[in-house]
Amino acid sequence: MIEIRNLTKEYETTKGTVIGVDRVSLKIHSGEIFGIVGYSGAGKSSLLRCLNLLERPTAGQVLIGGVDLTALHKNQLRQARLKIGMIFQHFHLISSKTVYDNIAFSLKAAGKSKQEIEKKVIELLHLVGLADKKDVYPAQLSGGQKQRVGIARALANDPSVLLCDEATSALDPKTTKSILRLLKDINHELGITIVLITHEMEVVKEICDRMAVMQDGKIIEEGPVYELFANPREKLTQQFIESVLQFEIPKRVLEHRKGTIIKIQFQGSIAEESVVSDVFQKFRVQGNILHGKIEYIQETPLGIFVMELIGDAAEVRQAIAYITAKTKRLEVMYDAA
Numbered sequence: 384m385i386e387i388r389n390l391t392k393e394y395e396t397t398k399g400t401v402i403g404v405d406r407v408s409l410k411i412h413s414g415e416i417f418g419i420v421g422y423s424g425a426g427k428s429s430l431l432r433c434l435n436l437l438e439r440p441t442a443g444q445v446l447i448g449g450v451d452l453t454a455l456h457k458n459q460l461r462q463a464r465l466k467i468g469m470i471f472q473h474f475h476l477i478s479s480k481t482v483y484d485n486i487a488f489s490l491k492a493a494g495k496s497k498q499e500i501e502k503k504v505i506e507l508l509h510l511v512g513l514a515d516k517k518d519v520y521p522a523q524l525s526g527g528q529k530q531r532v533g534i535a536r537a538l539a540n541d542p543s544v545l546l547c548d549e550a551t552s553a554l555d556p557k558t559t560k561s562i563l564r565l566l567k568d569i570n571h572e573l574g575i576t577i578v579l580i581t582h583e584m585e586v587v588k589e590i591c592d593r594m595a596v597m598q599d600g601k602i603i604e605e606g607p608v609y610e611l612f613a614n615p616r617e618k619l620t621q622q623f624i625e626s627v628l629q630f631e632i633p634k635r636v637l638e639h640r641k642g643t644i645i646k647i648q649f650q651g652s653i654a655e656e657s658v659v660s661d662v663f664q665k666f667r668v669q670g671n672i673l674h675g676k677i678e679y680i681q682e683t684p685l686g687i688f689v690m691e692l693i694g695d696a697a698e699v700r701q702a703i704a705y706i707t708a709k710t711k712r713l714e715v716m717y718d719a720a
């Protein structure tokens with residue numbers, strides 16, 4: 384487990400002290416994929432870089448597997464860092480070294496023998512799907528392939544933790560998906576705890592188990608990803624969620640409606656049930672679907688529908704009561720009655 388205790392990171396600048404991280408406490412469980420989201424300047428990089436002491440916290444502690452990194456001496460810290468891999472937005476590969484040598488680099492630094500290094504590098508190249516690229520230079524690789532090398536390099540010393548600093552932000556959507564898939568597979572197969580920072584909610588939705596939202600150096604909300612998507616408390620979390628679940632119904636469409644307009648949220652298995660079609664059988668109402676979307680978050684559905692219900696006022700009320708009872712999430716956007 385990673386435990387962050389009351390961590391603060393301040394930067395001294397010519398214009399005074401800037402607070403990057405403000406008294407953050409957080410527990411990240413072993414084997415989970417934990418996402419930290421926030422806008423630019425929220426403090427995500429500062430916090431992530433404090434996890435392997437790339438930045439030394441001004442105050443507070445970072446415990447990994449019960450060991451307080453902030454209390455370690457130089458040599459002990461170097462050893463501990465071998466067990467914390469890191470990947471970066473712009474890959475940070477050594478351009479003058481081949482793919483093989485980029486991955487071998489940290490193994491050499493860890494004092495491994497030539498045979499051990501070769502065995503490990505070949506194994507890692509297979510893991511990240513680059514077995515045929517071992518002798519090429521980074522400039523000859525696509526962004527996605529470079530990040531695969533970055534991942535292989537980060538895994539070279541069998542870390543228990545992998546830190547990902549906006550690892551897919553420089554990649555196109557298709558490549559992003561394949562890198563996220565790879566990270567998820569690595570998490571499953573090797574049991575590595577992954578902590579990632581991102582400003583993209585899609586990334587969190589795709590692979591994270593739990594997440595935290597950062598603003599002004601503080602964690603303002605945290606929890607299981609599905610929970611935060613389904614019931615965001617904070618305004619900023621709602622904004623991030625909307626970036627995934629967003630929809631807009633043109634004003635013109637709404638203006639010409641005769642019926643009552645409702646917004647329904649289906650959570651979990653209820654999204655797979657026939658609540659909407661039941662309504663048309665049970666009550667004398669007609670309905671038009673104005674918007675419908677189901678997102679799968681960690682394979683659990685979260686659906687949002689906007690519907691117009693047309694019919695006798697009493698029937699519409701009963702239909703609304705029925706859907707409310709079933710879904711517990713219904714908002715009347717426009718009441719025709």
Ligand SMILES: Nc1ncnc2c1ncn2[C@@H]1O[C@H](COP(=O)(O)OP(=O)(O)OP(=O)(O)O)[C@@H](O)[C@H]1O
Binds near residue numbers: 402404425428
């Ligand atoms: N080396 C530094 N010196 C001075 N101020 C810094 C330094 N690094 C970060 N900061 C400040 O700390 C705050 C948090 O920055 P940080 O880079 O951690 O945020 P972020 O959420 O990762 O944003 P981004 O995604 O843009 O990198 C900002 O106000 C930033 O200006």
